[in-house]
Amino acid sequence: MKVLMLTLQNDPPNLDTNAERKDQYKAYGKGFRSVIKDCLQKDPAKRPTAGELLKYSFFKKAKDKAFLVHSLIDNLGGVVGPTISNVNPKKVASGKLKKDKDGNWEFEYDDPDSDEDPAPTLKATEGLEKMTLTGPPQQPQSGGTMNLVLRVRNQQRELNDIKFDYTPGADTFQGIANELVTAELIDGADRVIVAANLQKLIELSQQHSDKKSLTFALNSKLHYNEIADERTLTGFAQLSLVE
Incomplete structure (x- = not known):
C-alpha cells in the first residue's frame, strides 16, 4: 500500500x-x-x-536491419579471421549532424543511392581508427557559421564523413563533442581531445591564420593488431574547415 x-x-x-x-x-x-x-x-x-x-x-536515428546484420552476423568471423590491416578500405558514408526545430542534435546519413560525391572536397585517406576533417581553405566571416566535416572510422572500420556546423555564440566546443559521443559517432575517450582541437582550429581561423587543418592523436584504444601511424591516421585525427 x-x-x-x-x-x-x-x-x-x-x-x-x-x-x-x-x-x-x-x-x-x-x-x-x-x-x-x-x-x-x-x-x-x-x-x-x-x-x-x-x-x-531518438528512434529516427536508429540503425536499420542491414546495420544489425552487418554488425552481428557478417563481422562475426572477424574475431578469428584476417587481421584488420588486411581489410580493404570501404566506401565512405557521409552524413550531417544538425539541429532540429526544437534545438536537438540529429545525425542523418546521406542517401547511399545518390550518384553525387558525398564530400568532393575531401581527400581520400586510408587507415584504421581515424577521424578526418578536411577541405579547402576558407575564411569564415566573424560571427558567421563555420562548416566542418569529421571523417571517422566506426567500430566496424567503416569510414564516415560527419558534416556539422559551428556557430560562435550559439554552439560550444564541448557541446558538439558531447553530441558526437551521444550519437556514437566518436569514442567517449576522444571527447576532450576533439573539443580541444575544434576550439584551437576555430581560434586560428578567427585570427586569420593560414593554418586550416590540424592533426592530433586520439585517446581511444587501438585494436590489438593496430599500430599508431600518423601518415595513415591510425590512432590520429585531422580537423579542417570546409565550404
Whole structure:
C-alpha cells in the first residue's frame, strides 16, 4: 500500500532518479530523455502511441536491419579471421549532424543511392581508427557559421564523413563533442581531445591564420593488431574547415 501511495503522490521517475552520482547520465541526449519522460506519464492517455514514438528523434536515428546484420552476423568471423590491416578500405558514408526545430542534435546519413560525391572536397585517406576533417581553405566571416566535416572510422572500420556546423555564440566546443559521443559517432575517450582541437582550429581561423587543418592523436584504444601511424591516421585525427 505504501508503494502504491508513493506512486500516486510522487512525480514519475526520470533518467536521473536512481543516479548514484551527479551527472552520471549527463551523456544521454535530449532525444532519449524525451522518450523516457513522455512514456512515463501517469495518465495513460497522455502517453505516446507506438506510431507517435516512431516520429521521435531518438528512434529516427536508429540503425536499420542491414546495420544489425552487418554488425552481428557478417563481422562475426572477424574475431578469428584476417587481421584488420588486411581489410580493404570501404566506401565512405557521409552524413550531417544538425539541429532540429526544437534545438536537438540529429545525425542523418546521406542517401547511399545518390550518384553525387558525398564530400568532393575531401581527400581520400586510408587507415584504421581515424577521424578526418578536411577541405579547402576558407575564411569564415566573424560571427558567421563555420562548416566542418569529421571523417571517422566506426567500430566496424567503416569510414564516415560527419558534416556539422559551428556557430560562435550559439554552439560550444564541448557541446558538439558531447553530441558526437551521444550519437556514437566518436569514442567517449576522444571527447576532450576533439573539443580541444575544434576550439584551437576555430581560434586560428578567427585570427586569420593560414593554418586550416590540424592533426592530433586520439585517446581511444587501438585494436590489438593496430599500430599508431600518423601518415595513415591510425590512432590520429585531422580537423579542417570546409565550404
